[in-house]
Structures are given as C-alpha cells and as structure tokens.
Amino acid sequence: MHILHIVQIYHPAPSGAARYFIEIGERLVRDGHRVTVLAANAFDLEHFWMEGKRSIAERTSVHAGVQIRRFPVQRLPGPPLLYPVLRRAMLETSRLPGTLPLLRRMALLTPRLPTLWRYLETAPELRDVDLVHTTNITLDFAIVPTQDWARRRAIPHIVTPFVHLGEPHNPQIVQYYTMPHQIEILKQSAAVLTMTDLERAYLLHKGVANELLHTVGAGVTPESTLGGDATRFRHEQRITGPIVLTMDTAAFDKGTVHVVEALRRLWARGVEVTWVQCGSLMDHFEKFYATLSDQEQARTRLLGFVPRATLHDALAAATVYAMPSRTDSFGIAYLEAWCYGLPVIGANAGGVPDVITHGANGLLVPFGDVEALAAAIMRLLQDEALRQAMGAVGKDTVRHSMTWDVQYTRVRRVIEGVVAQRHNILVR
Numbered sequence: 001m002h003i004l005h006i007v008q009i010y011h012p013a014p015s016g017a018a019r020y021f022i023e024i025g026e027r028l029v030r031d032g033h034r035v036t037v038l039a040a041n042a043f044d045l046e047h048f049w050m051e052g053k054r055s056i057a058e059r060t061s062v063h064a065g066v067q068i069r070r071f072p073v074q075r076l077p078g079p080p081l082l083y084p085v086l087r088r089a090m091l092e093t094s095r096l097p098g099t100l101p102l103l104r105r106m107a108l109l110t111p112r113l114p115t116l117w118r119y120l121e122t123a124p125e126l127r128d129v130d131l132v133h134t135t136n137i138t139l140d141f142a143i144v145p146t147q148d149w150a151r152r153r154a155i156p157h158i159v160t161p162f163v164h165l166g167e168p169h170n171p172q173i174v175q176y177y178t179m180p181h182q183i184e185i186l187k188q189s190a191a192v193l194t195m196t197d198l199e200r201a202y203l204l205h206k207g208v209a210n211e212l213l214h215t216v217g218a219g220v221t222p223e224s225t226l227g228g229d230a231t232r233f234r235h236e237q238r239i240t241g242p243i244v245l246t247m248d249t250a251a252f253d254k255g256t257v258h259v260v261e262a263l264r265r266l267w268a269r270g271v272e273v274t275w276v277q278c279g280s281l282m283d284h285f286e287k288f289y290a291t292l293s294d295q296e297q298a299r300t301r302l303l304g305f306v307p308r309a310t311l312h313d314a315l316a317a318a319t320v321y322a323m324p325s326r327t328d329s330f331g332i333a334y335l336e337a338w339c340y341g342l343p344v345i346g347a348n349a350g351g352v353p354d355v356i357t358h359g360a361n362g363l364l365v366p367f368g369d370v371e372a373l374a375a376a377i378m379r380l381l382q383d384e385a386l387r388q389a390m391g392a393v394g395k396d397t398v399r400h401s402m403t404w405d406v407q408y409t410r411v412r413r414v415i416e417g418v419v420a421q422r423h424n425i426l427v428r
Contacts, residue, residue, distance in 0.1 A: 001419060002034040004126065006134040006146045008048075010039035010070075011063050013056070014249075014280060014305055016332050017135050017162055020218055022063070023404040024411050029065035031412070036126070038116055040142070041070045044280050045249065048073055048111040048139070049083030071116040076109060080283075083110060087176060094179040103181040107140045116142070120149045129155055130419050137161035137182050147185060156190040156418045160216075163199050164327040167349045167367050173253070173326055178206055186212070190418045193411060195330040196351035214414050219404040220335040228312030228340065236313075237301050241272045242381050245318035245342075247311060247333045248325065250277055250285040250302075255324035255347055255367065257288055260300070262374035264292075267299060273381060276301045276318070278311055315340045320380045320387070326367040331355055334362070335402050338394030343387045345376050361394035 003025075009015045011022050025035040040047075043054035061068045076082060090106050093099050120126065132150045134143045134157065143159070150157040161182075166173025186192050186208045193216045194200040200213045234240065244263065250256040256277065263275050281289075281304055289302060303310070315321075321337035326349035334344045334355055344362035346352040356362040363380070365372040380387050 001028075001130040001415075002036070002128050003028060003415070004129045004132045005035060005037045006132065006142055007037055007039050008136050008139045008142050009042050009045065010037055010068060013043045015045075016218070016328075016330070017160075019332055020160065021133075021135065022066075023219070023221075024408055025066045026064040027404070027408045028412070028415075034067075035065070036067045036129075037069070038119070039068065039070050040111075040113060040116075041072050046080075046283060049075060050080040050283070051075075069119070071113045071119070074110075074112045074114060086110060090179060091175060094181075100180050100184060103179060104144050107144050107181065111141055113142060117145045120146065129153075130422075131155065131415060132157045133160070133415075134158075135160045135162060137163060137185065138177050140182055140185065143185055144181075147188065151188075154422075156422050157188075158191040158193065158414065158418060159186055159189045160193040160195075161186060161199075161203075162195065162329045163202065164329055165198060165202055165350045166326050167347075173350075174202070178202075183207060190421075191414050193414060196354035198351050198354050199329055214410070216410040216414070217402065217407050218330045218332050218335075219402050219407040220332060220339060220398060221404050222339045222398060225312065225315075225336050225339045228309075228314070228316030230313065230316035233310070233313035233317040237274075237276070239274050239276075239301070239317070241274060242319040243274050243276055243314075243317055244320050244322050244377060245276045245278070245314055245337075246321070246323050247278045247314070247336070248323055249280045249282060250289075251282040251327075252284060253325065253327040255322075255326070255373075256285055258324055258368055258370050258373055259322050260289070260292070261370045262377055263299070264296060265370065265374045266378060267296065271378065271381070273319075273377075274299055274301065276303065276314055278303050278306050278314055280305055311336075315342065318342055320345065320377060322373070322377060324365055324367060324373055325352070326350055328352055334394075335398050338391065338398045341388070341391035341395050343380050343390035344394065345373065345380070357393075361390050361397055363390075 005021050007021045010018045028035050041055045043056050047053040059070050147157050163177045164173050183206050192212050193214050197215050200215050248254050321342045322345040324347035329351045337344050346356045347367040348364040349367045358364040363376045365376050
C-alpha cells in the first residue's frame with residue numbers, strides 16, 4: 001500500500017501528533033508499505049500565526065524509510081492576534097444555520113499551505129495512493145483541501161482528530177474542535193481514530209456514526225525511552241533536591257503556569273524543590289516567567305526544547321511528573337514518566353482521566369486549581385512509598401497495554417479494513 005500522511009507538524013518537531021505519526025509510519029514501512037508525509041515547515045506551533053518562530057528549512061528528507069515533504073506556511077498580513085480573532089469569528093459564524101460552506105472557506109484564509117495544495121493536484125508520485133490519513137482537526141486548513149482531493153479521486157480518507165475536550169461541562173476548549181465543518185469532516189471520513197473512549201463518546205454525541213469511531217490510543221516504547229542518566233542531569237543542572245518535571249509546550253492551557261504558581265506557594269512555605277521544564281515555550285508563558293523574582297527563577301530550570309537524550313536524563317532524575325493540562329487528548333509524556341517509575345499529576349480534563357487512574361498510578365486535580373495542585377505535589381514529595389507504588393502501577397500499565405506496538409496493531413487493523421472495503425467496491 002501507498003499511504004499518505006498529512007501532518008501539520010512533523011519530525012523533528014516536539015509534538016504528540018508528530019510522535020503518533022512517526023511511530024505508525026515507521027511500522028508501516030517495516031511491514032513493507034510505502035509512506036509519504038506532507039507537512040508544514042513549522043517547528044513551533046506558533047509559527048502558524050506568528051513571525052519569528054522556529055521553522056524547518058529542509059524541504060525533502062527521509063526518516064526511517066518515510067518520505068517527507070515540507071511546505072512553507074503563508075499567513076494573511078497582520079498581527080498574531082489575527083488568527084485567534086479569525087477562529088473566534090468562525091465559532092460565532094458556526095452558531096448560524098447554513099454556514100458550513102462559509103466555514104470551510106474561512107478555514108483556508110490563514111494560515112495557508114498553497115504549495116501543498118498544488119502538489120496534491122500535480123504530483124505524479126501520488127497517483128497510486130491507497131489511503132490518506134490526516135490529523136489535528138483544529139488545524140483544519142490542511143484537512144479541508146486534502147479531503148476534497150481524496151474524494152475526487154475516490155481515495156479513502158481517515159482522520160485522527162486529537163479532539164481536546166477541555167474541562168468537564170466547560171465548552172471553552174472543545175468548541176474550537178467541533179465546529180460544524182469539523183464534525184462534517186469526520187462524518188465524511190472512512191474512519192475516525194480517537195485517543196480515548198472519552199473522546200469517542202463525545203464525537204458519538206456530536207453525531208459521528210458509531211461504526212466510524214475506533215479508539216486506538218497512543219503509546220511509548222520503553223526500550224528506547226529508558227537509559228536516562230540521573231546523576232549526569234543533576235550534575236549538569238546543579239540540582240541536589242527533589243525535582244518536579246514538566247515535559248510539554250509551556251502554555252497556560254497545558255497547566256504550566258499553574259505548576260509554577262503551585263511551586264511558588266511551596267517555596268514560600270520553605271519547601272526545597274526544583275522545577276524543570278523541557279519543551280517549546282509559548283510567547284505568553286515567557287512573559288509570565290519574566291515576572292518571577294530572581295530567587296524564584298533560581299529554583300527553576302527552563303530548558304525549552306532539548307534532545308531526547310536530555311529528556312530521558314531529566315526523567316531519570318525527576319521525583320514527580322506534573323502536567324495538569326486541559327488540552328491533551330491523551331498525554332504521551334505520562335507514559336514516558338511511568339517508564340521511569342514516576343508518579344504523575346494531571347488535570348481532570350481532556351482525555352487524561354482515561355489515561356491516569358486517580359490514586360492508582362497518579363493524581364488528578366481540577367484544571368487551574370493551584371491550591372489542589374500544590375497539595376498534590378506536596379503529598380507526593382512527602383510520601384516516598386506512595387510515589388513508588390504509583391510509579392510501579394504506571395510502569396505495569398505501560399508494559400501491558402500502552403506500547404506503540406499494541407497501538408499500531410489497532411491502527412493497522414483499521415487501515416486494512418478501510419483499504420479492503422475500497423478494493424471490494426472497485427472490484428464490483
């Protein structure tokens with residue numbers, strides 16, 4: 001089979017969606033299939049709406065047998081605020097009847113990937129594509145034209161939407177992932193792959209057919225995740241005491257601000273603990289971080305994007321992993337923390353409650369509840385036996401049901417079923 005992946009951000013960018021498609025794509029190649037990835041040239045998510053953010057210069061490359069082509073992002077002229085204003089306008093428009101065609105057009109205003117669209121229409125190497133797999137439903141500017149292209153050529157199109165459900169009973173986040181044109185994309189797909197049963201149930205409630213929905217989840221490969229050197233990390237970072245680690249984009253919705261605020265409360269009470277952050281930095285977080293005092297910043301290590309080896313060293317050195325996000329459909333970093341036997345703290349939001357079992361392999365707190373977060377961190381810092389017990393349960397969970405090999409088997413089964421159905425239709 002020749003499988004086409006449309007992934008807005010791809011290797012080596014630090015993205016959960018990128019990791020998912022890397023793992024699936026590499027295994028498809030090992031199984032003898034041909035995989036082509038079309039991606040934007042963005043390295044940071046903010047590159048889609050903001051000048052000056054990191055991008056990837058290389059236009060074509062091969063990674064683990066996967067062919068990669070990148071296309072430059074184009075934006076309408078204007079300040080970065082233009083993008084959220086447009087998305088808000090789309091949301092308000094979506095409340096009106098009969099606006100689905102308008103929403104699809106608005107989705108293509110900014111950012112845009114016109115050279116990708118032209119490549120789809122003209123590239124002879126795409127004439128034998130058997131299946132198209134797109135992702136990130138909120139970054140629909142790449143999905144809308146791809147689905148149209150696939151439909152005209154009778155190529156089956158499947159989607160891994162990574163819907164961010166946000167907080168229970170609060171539509172502030174999820175409404176940007178489930179506008180009418182986005183739900184219509186899913187309804188018109190050959191299959192929809194969800195990360196958790198929570199995401200699946202929500203999309204079923206929004207009208208996506210039951211037979212289209214498949215929960216596949218995400219995973220980790222323990223053998224390639226382990227091996228971090230705690231001593232090296234502590235020596236390089238000059239840390240001797242407990243470490244609270246966060247590995248993801250530093251942003252408000254990821255709960256990064258709340259982790260810092262919780263630790264500020266613990267520091268004020270005399271608790272000796274260092275916060276380490278690994279991952280891209282959103283502009284608004286950098287501005288928040290600049291407001292910390294010199295003494296507070298001295299108790300942090302804001303490392304930003306680092307190589308995988310450094311991530312593994314940080315995991316080996318950490319005492320607690322904390323990422324109380326409301327914008328995670330799964331949270332691969334929790335699994336990486338469990339590989340090292342760490343207890344984890346997440347928010348009771350998104351798909352995370354289907355990943356973390358509160359009180360067993362970690363703790364869940366309400367998103368944005370700084371006092372509850374501070375209490376959860378303190379509880380784990382004070383109770384070594386509890387940390388070890390939760391970390392052991394997490395490690396066991398990963399080993400038995402959350403490896404990439406397990407998840408790939410589920411994805412492959414969906415792909416094979418969709419392609420076989422297309423073949424049967426063509427034979428008839």
